[in-house]
Amino acid sequence: MKINSYVRIIVALISLILLSGCWDIKEIDKRNFPLIIGISKENKEEYKVSLHIPTSEKGGKMSRTVSQKGTNVSSILGQLRTNIEDAVYYKQVRLIIIQNKLANDKEDLSELIKFLMKSKELPSIALIAITEENIEKMFSNINGKHFSHTTSIIDYFYKGADWAPEISTTRIWEVYRSLFSYTKDIAIPVVNSGKDTILNYEGAAILKNGKITEKINPSENQFVILFKNHNANGIIENLGNASIMVTNSSLKIKPSMLTSEPIVSSNLSLKIDILERKEGVTNDQIQSKLEKQFKKQFYDMLDKAQKNKTDIFGFGQHFRNQIPFHELKNWREEYYPNLKVNFQVHVIIE
Amino acid sequence: MQKLVQEIKSIFANHDDFFIQEEHFKQTAIFLIGFNTMIDFTHSNLYIRQMAKMSASVNELFTNLSDQLDVDLEQIIKAILDGKLVLLSECNRNALLVPISRKLSRSIDEPKNESIIQGPLNAFGEDIDINLGMIRKWLGTERLCHCSHQIGQLTKRRISMLYIKGKAPIALIEKVDRLLKQIESDIVTIDDLNKHFGQHKFNPISYLFSTEIPIQAIDSLKKNRVVLFLDNYPCALVFPHLFLDMLTTVNDRNFPIGLSLLIRALRGLGALATLILPALYVALTSVNPDVLKIDLALFISKSREGIPLTPIVETLTMVVLVDLIIEAILRLPKSVGPTITMVGGIILGQAMVDAKLVSNLLVIVVTAMLIANSSVVGVQNSLYIRALKYPILILASVYGILGLFTGLTFVCIYLASLTSCDIAYMTFRIEGKGDTI
Numbered sequence: 166m167k168i169n170s171y172v173r174i175i176v177a178l179i180s181l182i183l184l185s186g187c188w189d190i191k192e193i194d195k196r197n198f199p200l201i202i203g204i205s206k207e208n209k210e211e212y213k214v215s216l217h218i219p220t221s222e223k224g225g226k227m228s229r230t231v232s233q234k235g236t237n238v239s240s241i242l243g244q245l246r247t248n249i250e251d252a253v254y255y256k257q258v259r260l261i262i263i264q265n266k267l268a269n270d271k272e273d274l275s276e277l278i279k280f281l282m283k284s285k286e287l288p289s290i291a292l293i294a295i296t297e298e299n300i301e302k303m304f305s306n307i308n309g310k311h312f313s314h315t316t317s318i319i320d321y322f323y324k325g326a327d328w329a330p331e332i333s334t335t336r337i338w339e340v341y342r343s344l345f346s347y348t349k350d351i352a353i354p355v356v357n358s359g360k361d362t363i364l365n366y367e368g369a370a371i372l373k374n375g376k377i378t379e380k381i382n383p384s385e386n387q388f389v390i391l392f393k394n395h396n397a398n399g400i401i402e403n404l405g406n407a408s409i410m411v412t413n414s415s416l417k418i419k420p421s422m423l424t425s426e427p428i429v430s431s432n433l434s435l436k437i438d439i440l441e442r443k444e445g446v447t448n449d450q451i452q453s454k455l456e457k458q459f460k461k462q463f464y465d466m467l468d469k470a471q472k473n474k475t476d477i478f479g480f481g482q483h484f485r486n487q488i489p490f491h492e493l494k495n496w497r498e499e500y501y502p503n504l505k506v507n508f509q510v511h512v513i514i515e
Numbered sequence: 516m517q518k519l520v521q522e523i524k525s526i527f528a529n530h531d532d533f534f535i536q537e538e539h540f541k542q543t544a545i546f547l548i549g550f551n552t553m554i555d556f557t558h559s560n561l562y563i564r565q566m567a568k569m570s571a572s573v574n575e576l577f578t579n580l581s582d583q584l585d586v587d588l589e590q591i592i593k594a595i596l597d598g599k600l601v602l603l604s605e606c607n608r609n610a611l612l613v614p615i616s617r618k619l620s621r622s623i624d625e626p627k628n629e630s631i632i633q634g635p636l637n638a639f640g641e642d643i644d645i646n647l648g649m650i651r652k653w654l655g656t657e658r659l660c661h662c663s664h665q666i667g668q669l670t671k672r673r674i675s676m677l678y679i680k681g682k683a684p685i686a687l688i689e690k691v692d693r694l695l696k697q698i699e700s701d702i703v704t705i706d707d708l709n710k711h712f713g714q715h716k717f718n719p720i721s722y723l724f725s726t727e728i729p730i731q732a733i734d735s736l737k738k739n740r741v742v743l744f745l746d747n748y749p750c751a752l753v754f755p756h757l758f759l760d761m762l763t764t765v766n767d768r769n770f771p772i773g774l775s776l777l778i779r780a781l782r783g784l785g786a787l788a789t790l791i792l793p794a795l796y797v798a799l800t801s802v803n804p805d806v807l808k809i810d811l812a813l814f815i816s817k818s819r820e821g822i823p824l825t826p827i828v829e830t831l832t833m834v835v836l837v838d839l840i841i842e843a844i845l846r847l848p849k850s851v852g853p854t855i856t857m858v859g860g861i862i863l864g865q866a867m868v869d870a871k872l873v874s875n876l877l878v879i880v881v882t883a884m885l886i887a888n889s890s891v892v893g894v895q896n897s898l899y900i901r902a903l904k905y906p907i908l909i910l911a912s913v914y915g916i917l918g919l920f921t922g923l924t925f926v927c928i929y930l931a932s933l934t935s936c937d938i939a940y941m942t943f944r945i946e947g948k949g950d951t952i
Contacts, residue, residue, distance in 0.1 A: 192801050193799070193816045194817075194820055198809065198813070
């Protein structure tokens, strides 16, 4: 009886190994991890998907590009998996670059975003970016740079807020959320391949319900990020006769509703460091000039955005609990054009 | 009288080292009986002659030499076996004499298997009386109790049990005492003793923690535990063996508290690293590479480039080889050991990597594991931790990270389920029965 039970345990253990499916596990060196997926549209029907796959060869090229054409993205990803030698795991994809032509088409873009979000293979935390160039050319430009390494394009986007306050990092799930949001629009970074650097940051495209409404330049985008993160550390501003860097900042937003007219009072306090100044320029002059410049930039952008009915600063988010839900879908059309913003800037020189 | 001598002679007929020497004292024949392998006969004889000169009669000589006079045959035989010198006289008197014996046990030495930093260097030896003496000397209290048992079928072996009265729980003392009394077979190894204490056949964790160092044994006594001594065994056996013995030694407390906590935390880390590291390597390279940061994944992928073995085979090979080396070094004579280690190290470290049989990273992982494993206290503890890493490794190769944690959980459950005499292995301290004397 006792021997019998040992035999049973042994049989159970052996079947554990056989049944678990561990014989067809792919080792790490037999897997391919595409880091970037580029998606473009060649003509009306045909999509083209390019994968940027790091290789582990010593010396030689650090990564390679694989492209495939087809009628929809999911089938192309499947075909790529068939054609590439090793197993392809899309789980590590960090960046999805969408070509301009495809991004400008509202329906195609929303369809693509929905697919990217719902696909179980692709991580929904991957960053998204738009380019105006040919994607294959862009990838080959990255490969051609002798200083680039396998993950340099990821490092480009993950510099951290204090080092590159202009770059917005937008994830797929954020774009997906903005497709259905009544009160918030989202900025997607636009990049092109650079001459001396792997990428060149061009600004951001503002997406409203899946449609690109306007493009803003990098210095405008840092305002958008300021309102998103409530933090403006690292911004360098040229004031003509001096230049400063923001070392610490805080932003307070207080929404209030006066008979269907939304009012936002926002206080931005900045601690700045003076990097350089011309002779005879006093601290007071710098302070007042900076305050004026920030206010002007902000109100210019707000005017433009209100005309486009695009809530790039996401002010609508603050009124979600003050407007009845069935009215919320009218935010952009009825409430937002009437929005008054009282923007105050306080500058402290350290 | 001759009859008794003949009888003893016939009992020891098969012993070539047995002697019966006839001496004459005041016209009376005296027989000196014993083993010359255990007794320094020349010196003992000289001593008896000197005593004889000072004594007036045979009777007086016998009383001068010994206080064990006129015993029966059975006791005489036992005394001979114990290495005593037996004197028989013609007129039916006998005496058991403690002779000048040959030196058969070593003196107090330094510990061989446990290294001590900043602490007393005395270690236990084979002689049980010396061991007990050391404890008595260092723990001079009347509350230290000692009870001795003779155990065994073929040979009687002495087992002494020590405890501090008023500290060790009475239930524990009584239970150990009862268990020792129940033993009928011979005790040769610690494992025999473990079996009698109720250890399961496949349980890798001993119920007794053996230590060579007297202060360690004394510290255990003070912490309400029982210490056993076996004659001809150069260690104190602390009962029950607790998990914390793996992480702490009394010598840690020669350092400031912060440092001693650091040392203990490092030992815990070492035990954990031994269990986890090889399994983690297998899980991350074969089952779950997607949990890695991409830079790390590419680095690992690069280090495994071109290696034909699968991670589990590769890891098992290395881990088994390393365990073999440890075992071999223990067995090898001290003069050959370092050479073999060096050659083995070079071949395993350099040549296997160059030949692309195992990856660089695995060599680092295995070395780290091996070194980490050596940080725990006690050879038997490090051995069982080394054994427990195998099931975790197998589980990790099948289920990846999930398997690793399942394995670790099972190890925790197993360790937590162990008890000896109703005291859990994972107990931090044993409750005394209060400080009453």
